[in-house]
Amino acid sequence: MAKSRVIMTAVYMWLALAAAAMGGQVAPRAQTILDEAKQASGGAAWDALHTRYTKAVLETSGLTGTVEVWEDLLDGRFADAYHLGPASGADGFDGTVVWSQDSSKQVRREEGGEARLAAMNDAYRRVMGYWYPDRWQADIEYAGEKEEGGRSFHVLRITPAEGRPYDLWVDAATHLFDRTVEKASIETRTTTFSDYRTVSGVQVPFHIRSTNGEEKYDQVVDVETIDFDHPIQEARYAAPAPPPPDFELAAGKTSTTIPFELINNHIYINAKLDGKGPFHLLCDTGGANIVTPEVAARLGLELQGAIQGRGVGEKSEDVSLTKIEKLQVGDATLSDQLFAVFPLASLANVEGVPCDGLVGYEVFKRFVVRVDYEHSSLTLTLPSAFAYEGDGAVVPFVFNGHIPQVEGAIDGIPGKMDIDTGSRASLDLLAPFVATHDLVAHYAPKFEATTGYGIGGPARSLVTRAHVLDLGGVEVKDVVTELSTQTQGAFTDPYVAGNVGAGVLKRFNLVFDYGTQHIIFERNANDAKPDVYDRSGMWINLSEGGFEVLDVVPDGPAAEAGLKVGDEITAIDGRPTAEMSLPGTRVQLKTEPPGTKLRLTVRSGSSTREAVLVLRDLV
Numbered sequence: 001m002a003k004s005r006v007i008m009t010a011v012y013m014w015l016a017l018a019a020a021a022m023g024g025q026v027a028p029r030a031q032t033i034l035d036e037a038k039q040a041s042g043g044a045a046w047d048a049l050h051t052r053y054t055k056a057v058l059e060t061s062g063l064t065g066t067v068e069v070w071e072d073l074l075d076g077r078f079a080d081a082y083h084l085g086p087a088s089g090a091d092g093f094d095g096t097v098v099w100s101q102d103s104s105k106q107v108r109r110e111e112g113g114e115a116r117l118a119a120m121n122d123a124y125r126r127v128m129g130y131w132y133p134d135r136w137q138a139d140i141e142y143a144g145e146k147e148e149g150g151r152s153f154h155v156l157r158i159t160p161a162e163g164r165p166y167d168l169w170v171d172a173a174t175h176l177f178d179r180t181v182e183k184a185s186i187e188t189r190t191t192t193f194s195d196y197r198t199v200s201g202v203q204v205p206f207h208i209r210s211t212n213g214e215e216k217y218d219q220v221v222d223v224e225t226i227d228f229d230h231p232i233q234e235a236r237y238a239a240p241a242p243p244p245p246d247f248e249l250a251a252g253k254t255s256t257t258i259p260f261e262l263i264n265n266h267i268y269i270n271a272k273l274d275g276k277g278p279f280h281l282l283c284d285t286g287g288a289n290i291v292t293p294e295v296a297a298r299l300g301l302e303l304q305g306a307i308q309g310r311g312v313g314e315k316s317e318d319v320s321l322t323k324i325e326k327l328q329v330g331d332a333t334l335s336d337q338l339f340a341v342f343p344l345a346s347l348a349n350v351e352g353v354p355c356d357g358l359v360g361y362e363v364f365k366r367f368v369v370r371v372d373y374e375h376s377s378l379t380l381t382l383p384s385a386f387a388y389e390g391d392g393a394v395v396p397f398v399f400n401g402h403i404p405q406v407e408g409a410i411d412g413i414p415g416k417m418d419i420d421t422g423s424r425a426s427l428d429l430l431a432p433f434v435a436t437h438d439l440v441a442h443y444a445p446k447f448e449a450t451t452g453y454g455i456g457g458p459a460r461s462l463v464t465r466a467h468v469l470d471l472g473g474v475e476v477k478d479v480v481t482e483l484s485t486q487t488q489g490a491f492t493d494p495y496v497a498g499n500v501g502a503g504v505l506k507r508f509n510l511v512f513d514y515g516t517q518h519i520i521f522e523r524n525a526n527d528a529k530p531d532v533y534d535r536s537g538m539w540i541n542l543s544e545g546g547f548e549v550l551d552v553v554p555d556g557p558a559a560e561a562g563l564k565v566g567d568e569i570t571a572i573d574g575r576p577t578a579e580m581s582l583p584g585t586r587v588q589l590k591t592e593p594p595g596t597k598l599r600l601t602v603r604s605g606s607s608t609r610e611a612v613l614v615l616r617d618l619v
Contacts, residue, residue: 024137024161033142033154033170038131040175042202046131049200050074053230058084060219063305063321067221070232074135076126077237085304086321087338093119094237103338105243106365109517112400112416114185114495120163121182129160130168137161145172153178176203185493187212200228217307247334247366254385256331258378263353263583265424265502267371269378271359272328274299279356283378284422285512286403287360289327289339295356296322296341303341329363332380337362349542350453352582360422361402368513371421373506374524383515392511392522395472400496404512404519408497409470410481413437415497417471419519423501425452426531427469428461431484432494439483447618450539450551451482458550460485463533465619469504474521476504480533480619503531535596535615536589538563545603546570546577547585556618561611563602570608571601589615 026034038046054069065084072078079092090101098110098119110119129136143155152172159165166182179192189212193205206223249256260283261268270278279295296303303320320341327334344355363369367380388394397404400418408417415433428451429439445462452459461482469476480503484491491499507527511520537556540547547569552558563569570577572585592598598613 024133024139026133026138026140027142029142030140030156033156033175034130034140036175037170037177040203041177041196042198045201046128049202049228051228051230051232053227053232054223055225056221056223058082058219058221060084061217061305061307061318063087063307070230070236071126072232072237073127076123076136078126079236086323090240092237092239093123094239097239099239101240104246104336104362105240106362107239107242108365108399109239111398112403112405113493115400117162117164117495118184121160121166124158124160124163125180130156130158138163143167177205185495186488186490199226202228245366246336247332249380249382250331250333253331255379255381256329258330258380260376260378262373262376262502262506264351264586265506266351267378267421267502268353268355269329269359272326273324274326275328277328280354281356282358282422283363284358284360285364285419286401287358287422288402289324289337289357289359289362290342290344291322291324291339291357292344292355293341296320296339299324301339301341327359327362329359330378330380332363332367334362334366347454352542352586358422364512365514368511368515371505371510371512372524373502373526374509383513386513388511388520390520390522392509392520393472393474395474395519395521397472397517397519399517404514404517405496406472406519408472408500409468410498411467413497416495417498417500418496419471419505420499420501421505423452423499424503425482425499425501426480426503427466428452428459428482428484428491428499428501430491430493430496430498431486432492433497434483436494443481443483445483445619447553447556448485449537449553453539453541453550458539459489459491463619465531469500471500471521474508476507478531479504480531532590533617533619534586534590535592535594535617536613537618540569540582540585542582543568547582553618557614557616561600561613562609563600563611563613564604566604568603569600570603573599574601 050073052071052073056067058065058067063085065082067080067082069080070078075095077093077095079090081090082088087103089103092099098115099107100110101107124136124138127135129138138158138160141157143157146153146155153169154172156168157165158168166180168177169179171178176196177193179190181190189210191208191210193208195205195207196203197206204226208221210219258269267283269281269283271281272278276299301322303322305321306318322339322341324337324339327337347355368383368386370379395406397406404419405416406419408415434440440462443464445464448460448462450458451461461484464481464483466479466481469479486492507523509522509524536558537553538549538558539551541550545568549563549565549567552563552565592615594616596615600611600613602609602611
């Protein structure tokens with residue numbers, strides 16, 4: 001499972017970031033439409049407005065809450081705060097730094113992935129650069145007319161300086177803004193404006209709906225009050241001070257070490273929740289806190305909402321929110337933690353072991369974490385007590401949401417690489433990066449296969465091998481590389497080049513220091529081992545009858561043995577698969593030498609047959 005994230009997007013397009021920019025051209029037809037829009041919504045009255053304070057009600061995914069916003073209309077500094085069910089947080093821009101604050105009041109600089117481009121677009125809208133190019137300029141084209149629901153619209157294509165293109169729809173009859181349409185990292189988001197009312201001589205929308213096309217996850221904002229030229233203290237825009245510690249180590253310790261199991265290249269640890277357990281949790285550098293509905297029921301937790309959760313697959317799932325008072329990992333305790341409640345039953349069939357949930361970012365954010373892949377242990381150290389004395393390579397990173405992201409390159413092609421302990425793969429190159437650099441032609445992969453399975457279902461890729469992966473100066477050679485063919489989900493993000501998983505990461509013992517935003521890479525004994533791709537040519541998951549074949553590589557070993565999708569393997573070399581572990585079998589199919597013959601008992605419907613699988617290298 002790669003990224004598992006719960007995404008909350010901007011609640012309405014009048015609330016954005018800002019900075020200064022130069023340049024830009026406006027087509028004459030577009031300028032006329034913008035002039036008409038300004039006149040219809042207040043004309044010169046806009047010129048005298050400098051600040052805005054807004055209070056609104058937010059509804060989304062079965063949750064209702066409040067939004068409070070402070071903004072400077074001239075330079076774009078802002079701060080907003082929301083409370084939504086058990087979740088709360090804030091976002092802001094102080095003129096230099098874009099920041100966010102989560103429910104536990106941890107603050108993060110937003111620098112990776114699409115964050116800066118999205119911020120530039122929001123900045124442009126906040127300072128109303130379409131009317132005031134001296135504040136923020138853009139290239140603006142007239143993109144034609146649209147008809148919808150008996151109404152006519154003029155569409156402007158706007159590309160703010162340092163931003164990305166988006167469409168602004170203007171009602172041809174009223175000349176008021178009707179919507180914006182913007183392609184984000186993994187979705188296209190449409191935000192509509194209605195219920196215009198007069199405040200301080202200008203027309204502003206009091207009802208805003210934002211959607212990605214899945215209506216049940218729409219975000220609806222109803223404005224209660226808008227106060228223009230509201231006095232706002234300068235300190236309001238600055239990132240909040242760090243919160244009081246909500247974590248501790250037992251008996252005055254400064255560090256604690258926890259053993260882990262590496263299963264399917266995933267890190268599993270045992271943890272206690274509200275004093276109960278232990279629970280078997282997957283540990284992911286960028287993962288949100290997650291528990292299954294079964295665990296939530298056992299703990300008697302109150303669940304709220306059904307927001308959208310996504311992963312590497314093309315499906316999304318409903319995610320409820322809850323609070324857990326105590327998360328205990330070894331001798332470390334984190335208090336008052338927000339958890340997503342997510343159905344992971346299908347993941348248990350993928351992993352072949354029970355999975356009660358996931359932890360990661362919230363633990364890594366509070367401690368300096370050493371991941372010792374060589375000895376299968378995690379060490380959590382208080383940041384104030386950490387002093388590094390080794391000779392590892394220190395690589396800076398930025399946050400792409402919750403995920404550490406480094407500047408890297410693949411065979412000399414530069415790109416941003418997410419560092420993801422939650423991925424079993426070595427390297428996934430995302431579909432837009434593959435297309436931009438014509439990597440299919442460059443590498444000429446021989447086959448496509450199911451290469452991952454997580455939240456949202458299977459992930460498919462073309463499989464090849466790259467020569468050199470560079471991670472901020474740390475090089476790994478002959479890396480099995482998966483060229484994603486996904487059309488939806490996390491691997492369609494055009495602002496990320498690749499996702500680096502445990503196939504590469506386990507070659508190192510890693511120190512993650514989220515406070516200083518550095519990763520330390522120490523090569524270990526695994527570095528001498530070759531990077532090997534599965535030698536069976538099939539993907540198998542756990543089933544009631546054994547191991548179910550979910551994918552077969554054309555002309556691969558499994559196909560040559562006559563296996564087909566839907567077959568169940570009930571025994572290997574005479575041993576019933578009911579007595580075997582799925583992860584152990586996967587290791588066997590990957591690491592047994594080429595030429596190894598395995599006698600499989602295969603059930604297809606009501607018939608059973610024997611098949612001989614001869615392992616061989618595919619890449």
